[in-house]
Every structure is written in C-alpha cells, then in structure tokens.
Amino acid sequence: MTSKFQPRFSSDLPPPAKRWNGFPRYNFVGGHNDASEVPVDELIAAAGSVLAREGRTLAYYGLESGAQGYLPLRRLISAQLTDRAKMRVGEDDILLTSGSLQALDLVFEAFLEPGDTVIIEEACYGGTLSRLQRLGVTYIGIEVDQDGMKTGQLAEVLGELEAKGQNPKLIYTIPTVQNPTGTVMSEARRIELLALAGNYDLPVFEDDCYADLQWDGERPPSIRALEQRGADSGRVIYCGSFSKTVAPALRVGYLVADWPVLSRLLPLKTDAGSGALEQMVLAEYGAQRFDGHVADLSAVLKEKAELMAASLAEQFGTQVEFTAPRGGIFMWVTFPEEVDTTSLAAAALEEGVEINPGVEWSVDPGYGRRRARLCFGSATKQEISEGIARLADICHKHTGIPARSGNVER
Ligand SMILES: Cc1ncc(COP(=O)(O)O)c(C=O)c1O
DSSP: OOOTTGGGSOTTOOOOOOOOOOOOSEEOOSSOOOGGGSOHHHHHHHHHHHHHHHGGGGGSTTTTTOTTOOHHHHHHHHHHHHHHSOOOOOGGGEEEESHHHHHHHHHHHHHOOTTOEEEEESBOOHHHHHHHHHTTOEEEEEOEETTEEOHHHHHHHHHHHHHTTOOOOEEEEOOBSOTTTOOBOOHHHHHHHHHHHHHTTOOEEEEOTTGGGBOSSOOOOOHHHHHHTSSOOSOEEEEEESTTTTOGGGOOEEEEOOHHHHHHHGGGOOSSSSOHHHHHHHHHHHHHHHHHHHHHHHHHHHHHHHHHHHHHHHHHGGGSBOOOOSBSSEEEEEOOTTOOHHHHHHHHHHTTEEOEEGGGGBSSHHHHTTEEEEEOSSSOHHHHHHHHHHHHHHHHHHHOOSOOOGGGOO
C-alpha cells in the first residue's frame, strides 16, 4: 500500500521496508548470534551493580563522560585492543557508536560525496555496499584469497586509476574474518596495503567487527597497529563492535581514530549520545568476563561451522565449494554455473530456508550470481543439518543440483 504522502516524500528515498513477519524456520542470514551463549546472568549482575553505583549519572546526556561515550567502556576497549589487536589506543582516541553501522555512517558521511570512488573487497558486507550505493559512490572490488585482499591487484588498480587522473577517496577493508569470505588478511598483505595507501595518500577504513571471533591461527596485528610501528600515522580509521561477541541487539560499536579525524566525525553524530545503559553494563561485565566468554563462544561457533561444512559436503557432495572460515558466523559458498542464488534464495524462503544471495554481497553481480552467504551463528545444530538438507532438496528441485541418482531421489 502506498502512502497518501507519496508525492511529498523526497525523491531519493530507498525502497519501502517490508513488515517483519518473524524469522524463517531455518535462518541462515543476518549477523545474529547463538542465543544460548548470551551471558544473561552476568549481564543482569553487571546491570545491577553499575546502576546501584552510578545510576544517577543517567541524568546527564553523555553520563559524566562527555560526547565520546562512557569512559570505563572506552578504557576497557583501549585495554582489549592493546592486548588483542596489538594497537596503542588511548581512551580519547575512541568514539562509542550505536553499533559499528553508525561508525560506517559517520566515516562515509565525513569522507564521501556522490561521484567519489572507494576501493573495497570484491565480496563485501551488504550493509557497506548498500550505504555506498545510496551515497552515489562508485566502488571497485579487489579479489580476495585465503590471505585477504590481493594487494598486487590493489597496486594495479591504484596505478590504473592514477593514469586516468582518478583519485579514490578511501580503502575500506574487513581484514580479519572478512565478511563474507571468512578469510584473514596476512600480516604481509596488511603491510603492503599500508604502503600502497601511503604512496597514494589514501585513508584506510579498517572494519574489524569479527576479529575477536577468529579461532583459526593467531590474530594478526590490526592495520592501525602496524601503522603505529612506522613513521606515517593517522591514516587508518578503525572500527569494532560488541555485536558479534556479546549481543547485536545491544547496539554498541566503536571508532578509533586520531583527533584530527575524530573531531570531524563527532559533529556528525547528532543523536546526543548512543544508549548509555548498554555501555555501562558492557563495561561492568566486560572487565571480568569478556575473554572467557569470547573463548567459549568461538568454540561453539567453530563447532557449528564444522557442522555446516559437513552438512554441505553430505548434501551437495563436490557440487558446492567453500573454504572453511577462520572465525565468525558465516560461510561463502560457490554453486555450479547452473545455480542462480537469487532465484534459489527466493525459492528457499518460500519453504522456510533463508540464505543471502551472493549478488547482494558482491561488487560484480556476475561474480556473486552463483555464490551465497550462509550464516551459522544463530541456527541450532539441528537446524543447521536439517536446513542444509532442505536447501539441497529445494536446489535440486529447481536446478537439478545436487545431481541425484534414482535410488537416492527423495
Ligand atoms: C563487516 C561488518 N561491519 C559492520 C557491521 C555492523 O554491525 P553492528 O552495527 O551490529 O556493530 C556488520 C554486521 O553484520 C558487518 O558484518
């Protein structure tokens, strides 16, 4: 139904939202996490103690911490990033945001104008792609392999752009547990990327919201940390989130940047501060519990990833390809040529299985057409094995893939 105000809406609004009708039976989309792993009791205790002690500071916008967010949480993040990402971060280098999505909005608004060009990974977070589209920004995708963004190709692309007199505005990357490929950029590539960014004098926006959930191999230093080892500094803007480690509904993310950048982002954050209660509870909870919780959660997610891989192998045999993710909550799956995952996703949704079609997560629709992102974070183990079996049935019915001999036909 269209609104009677249709003629009055601005002309560049995005398409209307669909009403929420509940989750599908087999939910393999979205950044949801494992409900049984939310540390409810600890959050209750943290809420009780922090409110008893400091509840009256809720009387002030920004508590008694100012516009950058609750100071004890900024201190906690600073300690965590020093420990986990090998990065020196002062509490004044941090701006708490309403999820890292707000961090994306602030940085994109500060740097980008219609007609600008941004460099990203060829398979990329759909929320980033839709934001860049809405801003009228052109994006160029760089291929990703098991070591992350291919910096050789990045060098070529930057050289070609320069030859055409074009100057990109920004390199945006998700280096650690890349969304959707689940890869981790090697330290060598991070160093190469930084060197290229330096040569072309480009800002780097490092979106590290899954980095705490890397279970395979050692987490490399963040690109911002590597930058701090050299003479050049202030080029890398970093963002992270508690969505994937504690709970997405809390909506707590953060930006890390030098003051000359932060001071330009802060005036764009016109919401008078992100929700304070969740910041207080996280700080109170996090100091004691975060590390152990993240280790437990990562172990649970790893088991689910293995189950999803085994279910895909059992149901599709060699007809789908994927690389085991090195952490996180999703898997990037390639189907045979015959399968258009946009049609498959529509057919699957009709039967209660939701997947992300690859075109919504790819710069080039031709590349994304036969790929799909499958999230395993929130589904139970039973739902993963049943849902993948159902997906294989649906895919077989619509495309003949996976091929089945007569005696195994269901
Ligand atoms: C790469 C990436 N960046 C940012 C976000 C936003 O997360 P949040 O706003 O919940 O922190 C997501 C969520 O899925 C993501 O995958």
